Amino acid sequence: MAQKNKIVVQTSVKDESLIELRRQQIIGGAVKLFKEKGFHRATTREIAKSAGFSIGTLYEYIRTKEDVLYLVCDHIYDEVKQQLAGITTHSGTLGELKHAIKQYFKLIDSMIDEFTIMYQETKSLSKEAMHYVFEKELGMVSFFEQIIKNCMPSGGKALTDDEIFLVANQIVVQGQAWAFRKWTLQKRYTLEEYTNAQTKLLLSGMIHLQEEE
Amino acid sequence: MAQKNKIVVQTSVKDESLIELRRQQIIGGAVKLFKEKGFHRATTREIAKSAGFSIGTLYEYIRTKEDVLYLVCDHIYDEVKQQLAGITTHSGTLGELKHAIKQYFKLIDSMIDEFTIMYQETKSLSKEAMHYVFEKELGMVSFFEQIIKNCMPSGGKALTDDEIFLVANQIVVQGQAWAFRKWTLQKRYTLEEYTNAQTKLLLSGMIHLQEEE
Amino acid sequence: MAQKNKIVVQTSVKDESLIELRRQQIIGGAVKLFKEKGFHRATTREIAKSAGFSIGTLYEYIRTKEDVLYLVCDHIYDEVKQQLAGITTHSGTLGELKHAIKQYFKLIDSMIDEFTIMYQETKSLSKEAMHYVFEKELGMVSFFEQIIKNCMPSGGKALTDDEIFLVANQIVVQGQAWAFRKWTLQKRYTLEEYTNAQTKLLLSGMIHLQEEE
Amino acid sequence: MAQKNKIVVQTSVKDESLIELRRQQIIGGAVKLFKEKGFHRATTREIAKSAGFSIGTLYEYIRTKEDVLYLVCDHIYDEVKQQLAGITTHSGTLGELKHAIKQYFKLIDSMIDEFTIMYQETKSLSKEAMHYVFEKELGMVSFFEQIIKNCMPSGGKALTDDEIFLVANQIVVQGQAWAFRKWTLQKRYTLEEYTNAQTKLLLSGMIHLQEEE
DNA sequence: CATGAATGAGGATTCATTCAT
DNA sequence: GATGAATGAATCCTCATTCAT
Known part of the structure; x- marks a missing residue:
């Protein structure tokens, strides 16, 4: 999940720590708003207000409205990256995979709004920003690829890379x-139950994959 | 996947068959456009043009821009419903499930634009329309639930309803x-390979689910 | 109240009696509608519907939407003219004036919607039609001027023309x-009471006018 | 003519004195325009231009086009209220009434455009705003009721409240x-003459009212 | 004569962005 | 750095009018 070419959102403000503070405010305000009405229906005025300052100030920290969306998306991946980074025990056991899945699902549940926004508004990003987001996606996939590769029981036919x-x-x-799908899944499962059931199903399938041939 | 309370998109035109024709034109034009620029970036004028007539005419067949989105979503489900309806062989075998999955994946591949639109723009629908779409979603899930229930090998512990x-x-x-994710999956899998691999993984997991306990 | 230069509303229909019928329908429908939402907020479609036929047909009997307004205004004056024409007893007494006022007030009360429309929408008419309506107004004034002139008690100083x-x-x-002002006057007066009070006040003032000097 | 529940026209601008200034500009521009083409035929763009700024700016000071009409109506009554307030000498004589009438007529003459607009476009206001205007109307009536009550010569039968x-x-x-009706009245009377004649007629009638019985 | 589908100019309103204070 | 008033392009939608059937 290496982070490359972080796209720079231009600012006319110099003070770095102030920039960081304001961006956190922007992201916080925007997430709340986007979740509620979506990126397009949220106005820059509302974003500014929700962030706690004026439009004038908002535009000191972003160049265009799209920047706000990018800021949100980027923030999510930073969070994901940071959180998952601490997970891997490098024990190379199935337990590690289970644990990673559990943490990942937990993470998603705690950032449901952010994730929902990101997946629904991604296409509103510029080609450049969209590409960046896609890269992050791939990073997450390869994070799990790595863990799987390491934890497969050594006995038996190994899974192919494609598998x-x-x-x-x-x-x-x-x-x-x-x-x-929380709206429907929730009726039958708590996050924990969902995690367990999915894990069981997945591992079960995975383990027996080679025998099926 | 029973169809209930189809929401009526108001029209000021009386000729039913003309309405049907024009709506097909609207849907066709809209899908092309929405795929390209998303619902919000597409203007009503563009939709009309893409459909082959003037805005005036467009508005004879819809009430608001949102109606167009609803029309698209509704059309997709109608298509899905119709296509899947012809699938089930009622043989009650695993083969039936495999077949159903295969057809479903094929269907999605043939309507990728429509599906992408639907999932990304759903939240732009009114509560009412959104509810209708959700219902359709559930319909699809229960379609597969039914097939699974019927095809599980009778021997062994039965799967629970939740499973x-x-x-x-x-x-x-x-x-x-x-x-x-076609953009990334495609690099490694054709639709057929993806279908087979997913099916294998899924059935494998499913079949061994009870033994794992 | 001589009627001159009646403006002709062009028609593409030949049958005179049909024209008359359709116009009555148009006027009837329009009055109802205009009262409710005003001339500008009423659409031609609504007018047609309210008249009992299609827009296509409506446009067989008028040239523009404004024609409808003119038709309504003209109709009112025709009615007023006809009704007042039968009033004058030519007795040349104050009683005649009182009677004329009473009938005039009655007439207005029975055509309140039409009058209200006419006075509020007049300026939406073309210069030409507006002029015609103004002429009718003057006609009504001179109708009363005539009666007053004839009924003033011969004794005493005569009223000047200006008076x-x-x-x-x-x-x-x-x-x-x-x-x-019916909305407020009505709280204190019935039409009859209003008529009597106004008449009394007016005649009283009129009669004593010369003595005041 | 007590002023109650003034309806608030929403603004997104905060500077109160700027609001006041801009509104005066809006009212001024609108009156000119409405007089010329009526409320409905005047476009918001024209209003803005006539007021001296862009539509964007116009909409910073109003919510809807109707607000402009309300602003105009409200402004008239404020003017009337202010002007009439200074009139009453509280002398309780007929002279006071005459003076009040004279001032009122003068006021109307100086705001002919505004009055004409108000009476012709009132029905385009929302129920709420219309109600407010009606209330102001009643206020004016009771203003004169008060003066009349105070100035009637004490001798003789008093006029009833209804009278x-x-x-x-x-x-x-x-x-x-x-x-x-200035268009026609003007041909025979100057404002002064009209005022005098009307006053004479009215007072004459009023004074002799009781004797007539 | 009657119908109603088609048209598109026109109008109200919004909102991202700028810039003077 | 912060503010918020000003701007006007852009957008949704309406509706008078026409014309082929």
């Missing part, structure tokens, strides 16, 4: 599914 | 994932 | 006032 | 009549 890729995708997607 | 629900959700979500 | 004109205007205006 | 109300209405209406 590992598929499973990693599954994990990432099913995590996102919790964000998008 | 069946989870697997059905998996299928629906992984189908959608093909639409959203 | 007669003023009184005639008073009558016309107070009649209209009943239409515009 | 006073009627006379007050007369005054208000005949003032308005000068605005609506």
